[in-house]
Amino acid sequence: GGIITQTPKFLIGQEGQKLTLKCxxxxxxxxxxxxxxxxxxxxxxIYYSITENDLQKGDLSEGYDASREKKSSFxxxxxxxxxxxxxxxxxxxxxxxxxxxxxxxxxxxLTVL
Amino acid sequence: xxxxxxxxxxxxxxxxxxxxxxxTYENSASNYFPWYKQEPGENPKLIIDIRxxxxxxxxxxxxxxxxxxxxxxxxxxxDTQPADSAMxxxxxxxGNAYKVIFGKGTHLHVLP
Numbered sequence: 001g002g003i004i005t006q007t008p009k010f011l012i013g014q015e016g017q018k019l020t021l022k023c024x025x026x027x028x029x030x031x032x033x034x035x036x037x038x039x040x041x042x043x044x045x046i047y048y049s050i051t052e053n054d055l056q057k058g059d060l061s062e063g064y065d066a067s068r069e070k071k072s073s074f075x076x077x078x079x080x081x082x083x084x085x086x087x088x089x090x091x092x093x094x095x096x097x098x099x100x101x102x103x104x105x106x107x108x109x110l111t112v113l
Numbered sequence: 114x115x116x117x118x119x120x121x122x123x124x125x126x127x128x129x130x131x132x133x134x135x136x137t138y139e140n141s142a143s144n145y146f147p148w149y150k151q152e153p154g155e156n157p158k159l160i161i162d163i164r165x166x167x168x169x170x171x172x173x174x175x176x177x178x179x180x181x182x183x184x185x186x187x188x189x190x191x192d193t194q195p196a197d198s199a200m201x202x203x204x205x206x207x208g209n210a211y212k213v214i215f216g217k218g219t220h221l222h223v224l225p
Binding site: 031035040041042043044045048050056058090097098099100101102104105106107 | 145155158162202209210213216218
């Protein structure tokens, strides 16, 4: 088995601040994902990465940057936090991309004051 | 972008009855349809999936049906228990080999 870890678990930021969320997996999966989860809106894809150093935009990429420094890690940056923003950011990985199970991390809960 | 519609958004059933969640998708090239369960405070976990070469799949009390002509798939939970109370998400693979599109979720409440 493997595990996905996300840091931090809770993130509180100020409006306009640049915030970075980190994700690590030890499944040795090639494909990794960042999703945003808002109440009533399901899981929306922000960025995904097919392999190390690859980046692909999802439907919600505006306002975010991502970095796949190595196969096991995938970072997400909120470039300018929006006031009163609250959401959970979920990292996931998959062995076979969109045709196999995605394993999710525990999430980072963002609050912007 | 492509959509996966999921209904209902909230579902309340009595313990030991059945619960059904329905999803529709747009892309006729979609060929993988997973279902995830998310319990409060937890991350989503795969509970069952079906590929386009099948019309029906069952794992214990979970049944998934796929109608490719109608671009519709559904999850049926038989003999529900309070432990089945959770958020359920359907998803469909996109034409792109790496992405799935998630539905907005169904909040299932199993009442004792």
